[in-house]
Each structure stands twice: as C-alpha cells, then as structure tokens.
Amino acid sequence: MIAKWAVLVFLCANWDAPGKSSAAEEALPQSAAGIGDTPAAVIERHIQAVGGRERLEAIATQYLQLDAWEGRETFDLTLQFKGADQVLLVASLPNGIQIRQGCDGQGPWWRQDPSGVREFSGARLELEFRELALCLNATALLDFKPDAVALCLKGEETIGTLRCQVLEVTIAEGASLKLCFDTGSGLLVQAGASVLEDYRTQGGVKLPHVIRKGNGSRLEVKDVTFNVAMDAEQFRKPTAPSSGSAAGGGQFDLATSLNPGTQLGLVRQPVPADFGRGRLSELPVYRPDSPDPFQVDLRSTDLSQVSVANRLSDLLRADFDSKTVWPATLPEGFVPSQIMDMGKIPGLRIRELHHRGITGKGVGLGIIDQTLLVDHREYRDRLRTYEELHSPRTAPAQMHGPAVASIAVGQSVGVAPEADLYYIAEMHGEMVQGRFEWNFTALAHAIHRLLEINDALPREQRIRVISISVGWSPGQKGCEETDAAVAQATRAGVFVISTALERTHRLAFHGLGRNPLQDPDQTASYGPGSWWARSFLNGSRRFSPGERLLVPMDARATASPTGPEDYAYYSTGGWSWSVPYLAGLYALACQVYPDITPELFWATAVGTGQVISLAPGGQSLELGNIADPVALIDALRKQRGAVAN
Numbered sequence: 155m156i157a158k159w160a161v162l163v164f165l166c167a168n169w170d171a172p173g174k175s176s177a178a179e180e181a182l183p184q185s186a187a188g189i190g191d192t193p194a195a196v197i198e199r200h201i202q203a204v205g206g207r208e209r210l211e212a213i214a215t216q217y218l219q220l221d222a223w224e225g226r227e228t229f230d231l232t233l234q235f236k237g238a239d240q241v242l243l244v245a246s247l248p249n250g251i252q253i254r255q256g257c258d259g260q261g262p263w264w265r266q267d268p269s270g271v272r273e274f275s276g277a278r279l280e281l282e283f284r285e286l287a288l289c290l291n292a293t294a295l296l297d298f299k300p301d302a303v304a305l306c307l308k309g310e311e312t313i314g315t316l317r318c319q320v321l322e323v324t325i326a327e328g329a330s331l332k333l334c335f336d337t338g339s340g341l342l343v344q345a346g347a348s349v350l351e352d353y354r355t356q357g358g359v360k361l362p363h364v365i366r367k368g369n370g371s372r373l374e375v376k377d378v379t380f381n382v383a384m385d386a387e388q389f390r391k392p393t394a395p396s397s398g399s400a401a402g403g404g405q406f407d408l409a410t411s412l413n414p415g416t417q418l419g420l421v422r423q424p425v426p427a428d429f430g431r432g433r434l435s436e437l438p439v440y441r442p443d444s445p446d447p448f449q450v451d452l453r454s455t456d457l458s459q460v461s462v463a464n465r466l467s468d469l470l471r472a473d474f475d476s477k478t479v480w481p482a483t484l485p486e487g488f489v490p491s492q493i494m495d496m497g498k499i500p501g502l503r504i505r506e507l508h509h510r511g512i513t514g515k516g517v518g519l520g521i522i523d524q525t526l527l528v529d530h531r532e533y534r535d536r537l538r539t540y541e542e543l544h545s546p547r548t549a550p551a552q553m554h555g556p557a558v559a560s561i562a563v564g565q566s567v568g569v570a571p572e573a574d575l576y577y578i579a580e581m582h583g584e585m586v587q588g589r590f591e592w593n594f595t596a597l598a599h600a601i602h603r604l605l606e607i608n609d610a611l612p613r614e615q616r617i618r619v620i621s622i623s624v625g626w627s628p629g630q631k632g633c634e635e636t637d638a639a640v641a642q643a644t645r646a647g648v649f650v651i652s653t654a655l656e657r658t659h660r661l662a663f664h665g666l667g668r669n670p671l672q673d674p675d676q677t678a679s680y681g682p683g684s685w686w687a688r689s690f691l692n693g694s695r696r697f698s699p700g701e702r703l704l705v706p707m708d709a710r711a712t713a714s715p716t717g718p719e720d721y722a723y724y725s726t727g728g729w730s731w732s733v734p735y736l737a738g739l740y741a742l743a744c745q746v747y748p749d750i751t752p753e754l755f756w757a758t759a760v761g762t763g764q765v766i767s768l769a770p771g772g773q774s775l776e777l778g779n780i781a782d783p784v785a786l787i788d789a790l791r792k793q794r795g796a797v798a799n
Contacts, residue, residue, distance in 0.1 A: 193306065199340035200295060202340065203341050203360065204359055205355075205358055205360060207296070209358055209359060210293050211293070212381075213292060213293050213380050213381060214236070214237070215234070215382050215383075216234070216235040216290075216291060216292060216293070217233075217378070217379045217384075218232065218233040218375055218377070219378075220232070220375050222245070222371075222372070223371060223374075231244065233290060234256075234382075235290075236384045237259065238259075238294075239259035240257065240258055240259045240389045241257050241287065243256060253266070256389050258386065258390045258391070261273075261390075261391060262274060264392070273391070284331060285331060285346040285347070285348055288331075288333070289362065289365050289373075290365070290373075292359050292360075292380075295342075305322070305323055306321070307321055307322075308320040308321065308332070310337070311334060313336075313344050314343075314349075316337075318335055319335045320332060320334050332345075332346060341353055348365050348367065349367070350362035351365075356378045357380045361375065361378055362375070385438075407546065407547045407548070408544050408545060408547065408581060408584060409545065409546075410543045410544055411543075412541045412542075412543065416609070416610035418538050418576075419539060419540075420528050420537070420540045421540060422540070423529065424527060424528065424551045425551070426550065426716050426717045426718070426720075427551050427553065428716070429453060429454035429716065431453070431454045431455045432456060433457075433459065434457055435459075435460070437460055437469075440468045447684070447726040447728070448473060449471065450468050450472040450473065451472075451473050452472050453477070453714075454475055454477040455478055457478070457479060457480055458480070458482075459481070460481055461481070462483075462484060464485065466487055469488045470671070470725070471725050471726075472725060473723060473724050474722070474723055475716060475721060475722040475723065476719070476720040478490070490723075493671070493723060494711050494721060494723050496670065496671075496709075497567075497674075497709055497723045498567045499567075500568065501668075501674035501675060502783050503783060503784050504739075504783050505675075506784055507742060507783055513570060513571050513572035513745070514570025514573030514738065514741035514744075514745055515573070515745060516574075516615060517618050517745055518574045518608065518615055518616050518617035519563060519575055519619050519621065520576045520604040520608075520617045520620035520621070521575065521620070521621045522577075522601070522620065522621075523554055523555045523577070524552035524554040524581075525542070525549045525551055525552045525579045526551060526559060527713070527717075527718065529718045530560070530718045531718055531719055532556075532568065532713040533560055533563050533565070533713070535565070536572070536575045537575045538574045539577065541578050542578070543578050543596055543599060543600050544580050544584075544596030544599070544600075545579040546581065550715070553715050553722070555715070556713035556714060557722070557731065558623055558730060558734040559575060559577065559734070561710065561734040561738065562575070562737050562738045563575045564713060567710075567711060567721075569734075569739055569741070569742065573738065576607060576608075576617055578600045580597060582597055582624055591631075593632050594626045594632030594633055594635070596632070597622070597624070597626070597639075598632060598638065601620065601642075605617075605639075605642065605646055605648065618649065618744045619648065619649045619651060619741055619744070620648060620649070620650045621651055621734045622653075622733065623730035623731075623734065624652060624654075624730075625652055625653035625657075626652075627654070627657075644659075649740055649752045651736050651737050651740070652733065653729045661752065661756050662702045663702055664697075664702045664703075664704050665704070665705065665706070665707025665727060665728065665729055665731065666680040666681065667680065667687060667708040668706065668709040669709070670709045670725065674706065677764045677780050678766060680704075680706070680766070680777075681777065683707045683728075684708050684725075684727075685728065691771075691773075691775070696775075698776070699777075699778035700779060702779070703736075703779060704777070704781065705732050705735045705739070705780075705781050706727075706735060708724075708725065708727045709725060712724065739783060739786070742783070742787060743786070743790055746787055746790055746791050747794045749794075755790075758786055758790055758793070759779075759781055760779050762782050762785035762786045763779025763781050763782055764778060764780045765777065765778030765780070
C-alpha cells in the first residue's frame with residue numbers, strides 16, 4: 155500500500171531557511187502594486203492580488219491534490235479546507251498506507267495512522283497548521299483582522315531576489331508567525347519556513363503551486379477545485395482504536411517481547427480491532443481524481459438505512475469487511491459476497507499450482523509488520539512464532555499485519571498456504587513530542603532476530619524469504635543498519651523483499667489493478683494499479699516490458715483484524731499487498747528449486763511473464779511483464795533438472 159507506515163506528521167513544520175523565490179509570471183492587478191504601511195493594508199493588497207475580496211469570500215470549500223517530496227520519497231496528498239477552521243490532510247503512500255490528520259473546527263487537531271488515533275494541542279501545533287493553511291488556503295488571510303489577530307509590521311527583508319514587507323502574526327500563547335509579502339506584487343512569498351512560488355490562476359484565483367523548504371522538501375500542487383461539496387463528518391476525529399496518546403508530546407509505549415533464546419512461540423495474543431464506526435447516513439462519493447485510497451470506506455459500518463440506488467460505480471470502489479451491514483436493496487451488479495470471494499483468489503492461476511502440490515510446504519517465510527491477530531483462521535496453523543520488537547505494548551491487532559500474512563500464507567487467500575510463518579511485529583519509528591520520527595534501527599534488529607531463529611531451524615525448514623512492506627532511504631535513521639542486515643540475510647540465503655527492493659537488490663516490481671468483477675486468474679483482467687494508472691497512461695511515469703515484474707495489488711480480500719473469522723476487501727491496494735505476494739511466490743519457487751537465488755528467480759519470472767496490450771484513448775500501449783506463476787514454476791523445474799543432469 156516506495157512506501158512507509160507513516161509520513162511527515164505535519165508537512166510544513168521543521169524545515170530550514172527559505173530558498174530562492176520566483177515572482178508570478180502573469181500580469182497582476184494594478185491595485186497590488188506597492189505595499190501599505192499598516193498590517194491591514196499589507197493583507198488587503200495580497201487579497202486583491204490573488205483575486206479580490208469578493209471572489210475569495212465566495213469560496214466555501216477548497217480541494218487540492220498535491221505531490222510531496224521528502225528526500226527521495228514522493229507522496230500523494232489531498233488537502234481539504236471548509237470554512238476557516240475545518241481542515242483535512244490525507245497522505246497516501248505508494249504502499250497503500252494512509253495517514254489522515256485534521257480538525258473539525260470544534261475539537262483539537264487529530265491524527266490517524268497505523269498506530270491509532272491521537273489528539274494534538276498547543277501553540278506550536280496551531281502554528282504549524284496555520285502555516286499550512288496560509289500556504290494553500292486562498293481564503294486564509296480573510297480572517298486576519300487587526301481586532302481579532304495580533305499583527306505587527308517588522309520592516310523589510312529580501313527573500314531570494316524579492317524585496318518584501320515583513321508582517322508578524324501572533325497566533326496563540328505568544329507563538330508568532332512571520333509573513334513576507336512582495337513589495338512589488340503584494341503576493342505572499344513566505345509563511346513561516348515555507349517559501350511560496352509559481353503563482354497560477356485557477357478558477358479566477360491565484361495560488362502558489364510550489365512550496366519549498368530549505369532542506370530540499372517541497373510540495374507541488376497538481377490541481378485545485380473550489381466549492382466542492384464536503385461533508386462536515388469527514389473532518390471529525392475518527393473513532394478507531396488508539397495504541398497510545400501523543401497529547402502533550404508523549405511517546406508511544408513501545409516494548410520488546412521475545413521468546414527465550416531461539417525458542418518458538420506466541421509472546422502475546424493481541425485482541426481483535428474494534429473500529430466502532432457505527433451507522434452511516436449517506437454513501438460516500440468516489441472521486442476519480444483523488445489519490446485517497448479509502449474514499450468509499452465501508453469497513454465495519456452500518457448502511458442498513460442508506461439508499462444506494464444508482465450508486466453502482468461508487469460501490470465498486472468501496473472497501474468493506476465482514477462486519478459491514480448492507481441495506482436490503484443493492485444495485486444490480488453489486489453482490490458483496492461474490493466480490494469478496496473473487497478477491498480471496500490469489501490470482502494468476504496460483505491455485506492451479508496448489509492443486510499440483512506446490513504450496514510452499516517446508517519453506518520458512520518471515521514477515522516484519524504491524525501487530526498481528528495471531529488466531530485468524532487464514533494463518534493460525536502456519537504461524538510458528540510471533541514476537542514483538544519495538545512495537546506498541548498493548549495495541550490491538552492492526553489492519554496491515556493480518557492482511558500481509560494472509561496474502562503470503564493464508565489457507566484460502568494466500569500464495570503459499572503451507573509455508574511456515576515466522577512473524578515479528580515492529581514499528582519503524584516513534585512519536586517524539588507529538589511527531590512521528592522515522593527510525594529503522596529496530597527493523598534491522600528484527601531482521602537479525604529472524605536470522606538468529608533461522609540458524610536454529612533444521613536446514614530443510616529454514617526461512618528463505620522475509621516480507622517487509624516498507625522502504626527506507628539513505629539519510630534516514632537506521633538505514634545503514636537495515637541495509638547491513640539485508641546484506642547479511644542475502645549471504646545467509648534469505649531473500650528480503652521490501653518496497654526498497656530496487657535499491658537493495660536492483661530488482662523492480664509494480665502492483666496491478668483489476669476490475670472487481672473480472673476473473674483474477676486471467677492475465678487480461680489486469681491493468682495498471684489504481685494509484686499509478688494515470689501516470690502510466692499519460693506517459694509521465696511509463697516503463698517498458700521487461701523492466702518490472704508485475705503482480706496483483708488491487709481488488710484483494712484479506713484477513714481482517716476484527717476477528718479470527720473476518721475478512722476485509724480492499725478495492726485499492728498498494729505495494730504492501732504486492733510484497734507478500736512476491737514473498738509467497740518465492741516460497742513456491744524454493745519448494746521446487748531449493749538452491750534458487752533471487753537473481754535466478756527474478757530473471758525467470760520476468761522471462762516467463764506475460765505482456766498485454768492496452769488501448770486507452772486510442773493509444774496502443776504494452777504492459778508487462780505480468781507474472782505467470784505456472785510458467786515460472788515449470789521453467790524452474792526444467793532448469794533444476796538441467797542442472798542436476
């Protein structure tokens with residue numbers, strides 16, 4: 155779901171000094187020329203420069219789509235503003251993990267990520283969110299009235315090549331924010347540590363389309379839409395279970411619980427998750443242009459009183475689970491049980507191999523991921539050990555762990571249903587003063603722990619592959635240690651598959667999309683994954699056949715964290731779902747070719763993969779190479795026979 159379990163807690167915080175700024179290329183209104191000598195005049199000139207007070211006051215809501223760069227990583231973002239104080243920021247990582255944070259205008263700021271839901275408060279956080287709003291909310295300065303906000307002129311300053319008037323705004327508890335306005339155009343060019351560039355007119359309003367930070371981080375606006383209908387409910391704090399509170403700057407209660415020595419066993423039995431989402435009053439709407447993977451999230455909700463007539467297209471994009479309560483009447487063509495059953499099929503004829511006895515039997519498969527529901531029917535008979543290392547001490551089962559475990563070794567949804575599962579729950583960082591900070595040191599320790607366990611296993615039952623649905627990059631804390639652990643695993647004959655695979659092994663993959671009504675076993679049913687389809691089709695991020703190995707990702711049903719018999723269906727997936735698929739496929743390969751190497755596996759998988767033709771908008775495109783598990787296993791058997799002879 156290139157990817158991580160969390161993203162920057164607040165994208166406009168803790169960046170360094172501003173870089174060079176550029177003026178708007180378009181002609182600006184004459185009324186914006188020259189800066190006044192009072193705070194109100196400075197603000198008014200900016201308001202006139204971006205479109206005028208009357209036009210801005212007509213904006214009730216604002217919906218933005220953005221790309222964010224943090225180091226070498228790219229994230230898809232959506233940012234929604236309703237009125238002056240309702241904000242929702244959604245960060246969608248390429249591996250399918252989603253981070254949500256916002257405020258409903260009444261309660262405190264909240265954040266929801268894989269660790270749970272937490273509240274934040276304090277002047278510093280108020281300052282950071284205000285900075286974000288000033289950068290991207292066209293109407294934000296309408297509320298900066300001298301009688302309501304403490305404003306003070308602080309002279310002039312040069313920002314890049316621009317001479318600017320500096321205005322200091324006191325937000326709360328003495329915390330202040332510096333605003334710099336171009337004396338020539340009147341436009342805001344710096345808010346706090348954020349430098350605003352590339353102003354463009356959209357919907358009659360000028361907005362910056364590039365937000366830069368001194369450390370190289372940046373936001374790029376892809377699209378802005380005004381006056382989109384927004385339900386106030388979406389801004390309210392979610393009620394999903396929390397594994398700790400960060401209010402007041404506390405940290406997660408992380409703990410390590412291992413079996414003695416190299417003994418195997420379950421160190422804990424986490425309780426099922428209780429989403430407690432209750433009854434919905436209306437069905438959410440799917441927006442094709444939004445990168446949000448959970449737009450129509452119906453998991454553990456009650457829709458019994460909702461009319462869904464004529465909403466087939468929205469429902470086909472929905473996520474739901476065993477605890478979803480459906481209305482008595484559903485649109486023709488939408489049968490949740492059938493979609494769930496099709497989603498359980500691993501796809502690409504994997505079950506044909508199972509019928510031939512190729513199930514991963516005798517092969518060890520390690521997973522490092524979130525807290526696991528250890529007694530789920532999909533994998534409880536395959537789970538050989540469960541430990542927690544740098545993991546929330548009392549957290550309930552999380553959605554991610556059961557999903558990846560079942561995709562890899564699940565008895566009905568898994569690729570390698572008879573492989574042995576060795577699982578370590580681990581968090582790739584910690585909360586420090588209300589912020590999630592990456593730290594992959596514990597991930598390195600978890601890899602070493604699996605290798606330690608592996609050394610004590612009988613040779614014929616050893617772990618051959620480790621699935622890690624996260625990536626790490628140079629410069630991040632713990633990256634060097636994790637790289638070293640992966641290298642040690644490679645020397646020990648263990649293939650570590652992660653979303654950093656292209657960097658660690660020079661092997662590239664991607665995840666496929668699928669219409670939920672089409673047969674998962676047919677190669678022709680697949681296409682580009684939902685979150686990267688647009689960039690592939692328009693040519694901005696296209697690759698040629700032979701460059702990547704493609705495996706299923708979207709429209710998957712997996713074990714749910716809500717109960718040992720429960721399942722969840724995810725319309726949109728991510729690399730997190732592709733990684734355990736690849737790990738399971740490697741386990742099947744190890745069963746038929748015990749001496750296989752990652753390089754031989756990959757070359758054979760790409761070489762036996764299928765290429766399909768796409769014709770979007772009259773184009774003629776090729777998509778490949780899509781894994782063909784049956785052809786792969788047959789080819790490996792022939793190669794092994796040739797080597798033996």
